[in-house]
Amino acid sequence: MRAGTSPNSSSCSAWRSEAGPGVRCSCPRPRGGSANSISTTDVPVLPNAGDYTIGVSIGTPPQPLLLNLDTGSDLVWTQCQPCLSCFNQRFPLYDPSQSSTYSPLACSSKLCRALPLSACHAQCLYLYGYGDNSIAIGTLASEAFTFGSSNNVTVPNLGFGCGFLNGGLFNNESGIAGFGRGSLSLISQLGVGKFSYCFISYDDDDSKSSTLMLGSAADLNGSATAVRSTPFVLNPSQPTFYYLSLDGITVGTTRLPIPKSAFVLQRNGTGGVIIDSGTAITQLTTVAYKLVRSAFLSQVKPPVANATAEVFDLCFSLPSSPSAKVDVPKLIFHFEGADMDLPHENYMYQDSTVGLMCLAMFDSGDESSTIGNFQQQNMHVVYDLDNQKLSFAPARCDQL
Template identity: 50%
Template sequence: MGFSFPLKFLIVIVSVSILLVLPVNSTSRNNGIKRSRGFQVSLRHVDSGGNFTKLERLQRAMKRGRHRLNRLSVLAAVGPLAEDADVKSQIHSGSGEFLMELSIGTPPSPFEAILDTGSDLVWTQCKPCRQCFTQKSPIFDPKKSSSFSKLPCGHKLCAALPMSSCDEGCEYTYAYGDYSTTQGTMGSETFTFDDKVSIPNVAFGCGDDNEGTGFSQGAGLVGLGRGPLSLVSQLTEPKFSYCLTAIGGGDGIDDTSAKSTLLMGSLAGIKPGKSGKVVTTALAKNPLQPSFYYITLKGITVGGTRLPIPESSFNLASDGSGGMIIDSGTTITYLEGKAFEAVKKEFVKQMDLPADTSGSTGLELCFTLPADADDITVPKMIFHFDGEDADLDLPGENYIIADKSSGMACLAMGSSGSMSIFGNVQQQNMLVVHDLTKETLSFVPTQCDQL
């Protein structure tokens, strides 16, 4: 069982593209916000407009992804219940891979923020800055906004901060795994999305001391984690979804016109009659890291073979290690070491191509493409998640990446020490719906550039 890919069908694309993503066909809570209006926002990749080829963009993202994996793996096991929680519970995952445009205040002051599903706090840089990094847009001045107010020390979201103090208002410190930090005063403000929808009374960090390299692409960060401080948790309808377009463009250089999409609140649901097969699984919880979106993976099928991977390989341990999270900020999927070795072994067995061991692409498993090949066959790949009919049958382009120029086809996955992460390449061209009320996560096949 597998996918057959006609290379000759893409001769024109190949001639102008460094990295070809194979198109293959199958053969086998409410925290005070009063409005329930949803909104839609375009997302752009942090490397868009950087004149990178697809391969360069993938390699840059993989480098960030490996660092993020290392941080997330450590954080999951040293969360708020650790013995030295006074230090370790203050660390969060760090920046993501996508940026969103929004505005803050009255009148609205536009800025661009990093979208992060691995942390909670919403924040931006504020005047007067004691320590601020350079940003493209003007730094927000709360004194010039008629809708700004300081969050009182007795507010429940001040109490939800991992580290806070009380002076003239609720003071916060929030640190990330790459040693970047933001400090300042918690405020309440009106945020405007898509230049249309204004949401009042959003609690956010007004950062006047922001240090580190993790925020250089944006002017702040929008946390979409499961904790009470996140933007989604503050909505009347705590639900969001995103739809990520395929990595790169079709002309060899990154195509910025194919924007990904974020949908929040009432717009984030699944539309009956307009969706393909919906795969839904329950969200699991890690008490040590309640903000992460854990999902339960039961097994993996490659071709027609259910791999002999013990379910324990993906279990969440009592010490907070292991398990699998879904993350928009990690590019390729990382599987627990023994599970990845089983996947790798089966692909080597089923792919009718010689394995490449040079490591030149940075990916752990690649195959040499015949120079005169008109097509290649890749086995099907199914992720079996917990739940009735929760088998996610991935399109071939969501796990095999072919580089016609270098003559290699690679598996867009890698190995990890403990925690597994379901990355954004595997999520491309799917509407990924996070429902914090039902505590579910759903995948819906979607042409993301047409939303």
């Protein structure tokens, strides 16, 4: 479809024709629903150049959106017509004038008061920023959102941002779906006690996708022996984020001598470790990263390559023979009560076209650490808000 025009077919048909063969869609009539029925639906999740997007629809009649699934922020927003400055996106801009259920929210509304930065000019205006310096500016409103690719459920009156001035690092998505812990987030507004995702690999072909599960549907299907759980840690200074208690890291057979204080959440709210679906590559606080880097440097046999060939800090030259086997040491994150034993594909990025294998990890440059989505590939991850814990298990994400 051409950006700036209203879709003339159902949003499900648009999904099938434009989002690619990985989206399974039988185009039923959307049925009315509420947060209580959201667990019956299937929300498609697709990789998108370092991010993962969910397919939803907005308005009456529904207009299709691709939104980044971001557990590191709260606001749900999409680009809107008329737009002063918008980045390119796959689907047409959402047009509130074509929806019978669009309604701006008052400045006195609870969601407007929850915005970190807002202004009142007849309507509630917001400015929302991100760690990568992307920004979104627009009007806070409410709308009907339709979830599901084959079993649609429509939830009315969800608060969202109608963005008319947006910029930053985006790649054809329509906006962002915040899944953080704050009241503005999609998960908070839906009122469900847990959700889960399972990210297919970055390099999987277009025929594959996975599913976001909400409410009672968000259960791990792995055997009890494969499931690991660790409690969330609350940070009153940064209430949006999902903090975890990371006790240490093992590379190969060596538990690294990282001081436990490196990962501790400080009383002033700094430091700590978060898990974030909206961050691509894991970032470790400097003292931890240096020890991890040094361990891989000493344990990986191929020669170190010129790091300028890739964005990563540490790369190795692959053997010229494609059949040559390269031994990669194990990487284990030791969370409180749960070891995350990562497959090597989740921390060693391999590019055979340039003959490089790189450690997919960065120095955060400060006291904080973030577990990114590259490290979460092919892992079913459950955010259990009712029981304040994160659970995870290895999975074939496209087969759940």
